[in-house]
Amino acid sequence: MLLETIRRPRSIAFVLLCTQAVLGAIFFQGPDDLPKNVKYDFIVAGGGTGGGVVAGRLAESKDWKVLVIEAGPSDSELFAARVPGLRAQLKGTNVDWNYTSTRQPALNGRATSYWRGRMLGGCSSHNTMVYTRGSSGDWDLRAKVVDDDGLSWNRMLPLLKKAEKLVKDSEHQREGNHIDPSVLGHDGPLSVTAPYSGHPMNDKFLQATSELSDVFPFVQDMNAGRPIGISWTQSTIDSEGQRSSSSTAYIDPSGDNLHVLLNTYVTRVLPAGEGTDFRGIEFASDAQSPRRQLVANKEVIVAGGVIGTPQILLNSGIGNREELEALGIKTLVNNPSVGKNFTDQPSSTVMFSTTIQNTDIDMDSALAEWNATRTGPMSRAGEINMIGWLRLPDDSPAFGQDGFTDPSPSKNSPHIEMFFKTISTQGVTLPPGSPNITALQFSHTNLHPVSRGSVTLNSSDPFAQPNIDLGLLTEEVDLAILREGIRNARKLFSAPVFANSVFGTVSPASNITSDEDLNAYLRAAVVPIMHGASTAMMSPRGANWGVVDPNFRVKRTQGLRVIDASVIPIMPSGHTQASIYGLAERASEMIAKSYK
Ligand SMILES: Cc1cc2nc3c(=O)[nH]c(=O)nc-3n(C[C@H](O)[C@H](O)[C@H](O)COP(=O)(O)OP(=O)(O)OC[C@H]3O[C@@H](n4cnc5c(N)ncnc54)[C@H](O)[C@@H]3O)c2cc1C
Structure with a gap:
């Protein structure tokens, strides 16, 4: 059942046969398939919720070539990723990272499962689909904490609406007083129904x-x-009764200037030369395969999620100097905030x-x-x-x-x-x-919650699961x-x-x-609700804490941004995906503007 095909990604062979047709994103099943002669303007590490949005939006500029590198497979052949009622079937499968937390002293020493989607769309391909923007006050406090009014409710509303498309559910039921149709956007790629x-x-x-x-x-x-x-409730489900995810909403409609490299693990981001210009990226099929490298013309965007992002940054030498050097990893940017401040509800x-x-x-x-x-x-x-x-x-x-x-x-x-x-x-x-x-x-x-945990490395092997300390109920x-x-x-x-x-x-x-x-x-x-955030937290420009500036750039680096749940500075009053869609829309506009 899981493998019943619904839509199939376009393969390179198919594309070459159909050069006159309207082309979509091009999918590669592993590093060997990637064309050797393409120079990418942007390389996105992680094709999940935030990564899918930013890749799709940047690829709207047809003169830019965008590459997404995703550890998992496409979601398109996963029946359970499409059928809302089957959502729970994907947890704990081979399209889930199947993390386990460290033993939690405040939870009677229990270790708990920590699910994250390992497929195109990331968690948006297997989450519960509840769509909650949070409260106006959440966004206003975010703006205050990062000292940038761009994150305020009033400034974020147009960006949230840009992502959203309110549609009738597949049963075409009356909205009645279930929702106020004037609240959500109507023209975005992400379907939301009630x-x-x-x-x-x-x-x-x-x-x-x-x-x-x-x-x-x-x-x-x-x-x-x-x-x-x-x-x-409101859900990211389309008018055909199917899940709407960053993959279906942003990657599917893209053109052939968006390349998606599947089943490929990003091990590190690398300086493109001397210094801290991190436009280089290293990746491999698995721990046994040769590692390859590419350099982006413009930027590398890390979007590995609340666990994957700090893991990639730390393995790249961006983190707490003492902790990295204890593992034999050379520190390139000493930033003690990377991986800290893990928050879940x-x-x-x-x-x-x-x-x-x-x-x-x-x-x-x-x-x-x-x-x-x-x-x-x-x-x-x-x-x-x-x-x-x-x-x-x-x-x-x-x-x-x-x-x-x-x-x-x-x-x-x-x-x-x-x-x-x-x-x-x-x-x-x-x-x-x-x-x-x-x-x-x-x-x-x-x-x-006020309690905080952390994501730290336990070895210099980039493929090893990091320590995930949820920190739940420590306050x-x-x-x-x-x-x-x-x-x-x-x-x-x-x-x-x-x-x-x-x-x-x-x-x-x-x-x-x-x-x-x-x-x-x-x-x-108590268990975590799976809304982990803030391990590469946004903070004001010039602050000596936090990992990214309000423009999503990793502090004290060039050519490197983070766009996913890990940047969220304050938890939403609800679920996390809407915040990520909104923030990724904002980041995409900022990036596009800085090169036009
Ligand atoms: C079971 C579950 C239910 C949830 N329910 C809801 C809900 O109903 N509503 C809601 O709003 N939120 C929900 N959430 C939370 C929400 O889905 C996530 O917060 C959000 O989707 C995370 O987005 P992200 O971009 O940060 O990361 P992700 O969507 O996880 O994307 C990260 C991507 O990076 C890839 N990746 C990671 N490391 C590497 C690497 N080294 N190399 C290559 N690729 C890599 C991953 O495979 C993944 O595709 C749920 C989460 C889970 C797990």
């Missing part, structure tokens, strides 16, 4: 918004800048027992429906289509009695996201011998906010609309109420 099912839970949440309007008001559009309350699956109709689907008939008409459960990311966004009040125990400073970026920013996933008996773990329980299950996530305030989130979730499900249909929590158990017991539950249950 698909929904007829599951009764959606209506119950709507009713809860009137019963608990003080804490959970109805939010007409979660992308309008103030996501606080309960909103319908701590999350646990909270469950309430319920008698509401389950969301289980019959896979065979759902797939048959999708194959026939691109509709039904496989055409959306889930059957419950509402998200809860909780902002704790200023006098919340987390900030009052516990005395922590509120880490949220603004009054428009929620602290907690409740991403309602399923109602099912599956996934409910109870002591042996317990009766089956149907549970409403949701990810309960602290959106603005007590993160626990305090999660505790209050669980208490508020219990309030949400005590709304009159849920009387007789949603009962106590199964996880954490109903009798877990004290700070101490909730902490114990959280330390045992």
Whole structure:
């Protein structure tokens, strides 16, 4: 099933036979296939979310030759990368990096899986597709932190809209009051829809918004800048019920001046001569194969993601001098911030027992429906289509009695996201011998953690997995906010609309109420939500911390930029992909402008 073909990348042989046709990007399956005589203006290391955008946008200038080097294969032959309902099938497969974190002292010594897409489109080819811009205050704080108004909400809106194309879902359902159609862009390459099912839970949440309007008001559009309350979700799914990714949206429509080298691993960026002009790049099929080098005419852009990018920079000698030299790597640019500041949002699956109709689907008939008409459960990311966004009040125990400073970026920013996933008996773990329980299950996530981790090398072998220290829950305030989130979730499900249909929590158990017991539950249950960011963080020009300037250039280098999640200076109040699409649009404009 995974390998069923949907679209096939154009091979060089095919292109040569069809020189009169409108040509798309040209794909090469390995370094041996790459033409020897092409000089590339831009070389992009990593064809993921950020890399796909910048490559596609730069290739719009037909006189520029752009090369993307991607470690994984094309997403185009991966059926599960196309069918929204199959999204979970790609995690942990050979198109995933399958990272494992270091043991986390604050998570009872647990090591956790850390998924990242290893294919064209990167994580945008296997993520959950939720599209959240975050709050206006998140962007305004980003602008303040990096001392560049270009990152403010008002300045970023045109760039976010440039990426977005709001379309009707494949069932052509009425938008009704699900979204405000004036909020998203309508002409960009990235399709965004607001698909929904007829599951009764959606209506119950709507009713809860009137019963608990003080804490959970109805939010007409979660992308309008103030996501606080309960909103319908929006997804990067197109009007044909298929995933929209950086690969389908930006690389597919490109011309033949965009070359994509697949199955090829970037080991280092290299100075093009003496000094710190890093327009050189080194790559190989695998650790056993010969390494090759190319030099870009204009720039190298590193877009390896939150793990891959610091790994490439560190292996290239851009990082903390002491740490690099301890591994025998020569330091070319001493920058202690590379790989530091790793941030992800701590999350646990909270469950309430319920008698509401389950969301289980019959896979065979759902797939048959999708194959026939691109509709039904496989055409959306889930059957419950509402998200809860909780902002704790200023006098919340987390900030009052516990005395922590509120880490949220603004009054428009929620602290907690409740991403309602399923109602099912599956996934409910109870002591042996317990009766089956149907549970409403949701990810309960602290959106603005203060805890930080790091990505560091453990050897000078560029193919070795780096140490990924998530740092989750190392700051007590993160626990305090999660505790209050669980208490508020219990309030949400005590709304009159849920009387007789949603009962106590199964996880954490109903009798877990004290700070101490909730902490114990959280330390045992929390995992990263897979929104890792900030390992090559943006900072003001001239700052002696951070990795890139607001123009995405790596500090104290020439010819080298980073464009992906690793530059994000402040986490969004939500999921990360919209931030990356917006930032990559901004970076693409900046680069294009600097050469015109
Ligand atoms: C399971 C999962 C679910 C998620 N769900 C959502 C969601 O619903 N909504 C949302 O907004 N966000 C979601 N995210 C997060 C979001 O998808 C990511 O933050 C974002 O896509 C990352 O973009 P990026 O450009 O930083 O990196 P990536 O998209 O990961 O791109 C990096 C690319 O670089 C390649 N690469 C890395 N190292 C090398 C190397 N040495 N040589 C060559 N190539 C290399 C990788 O293979 C990859 O293609 C999810 C993430 C995961 C893993």
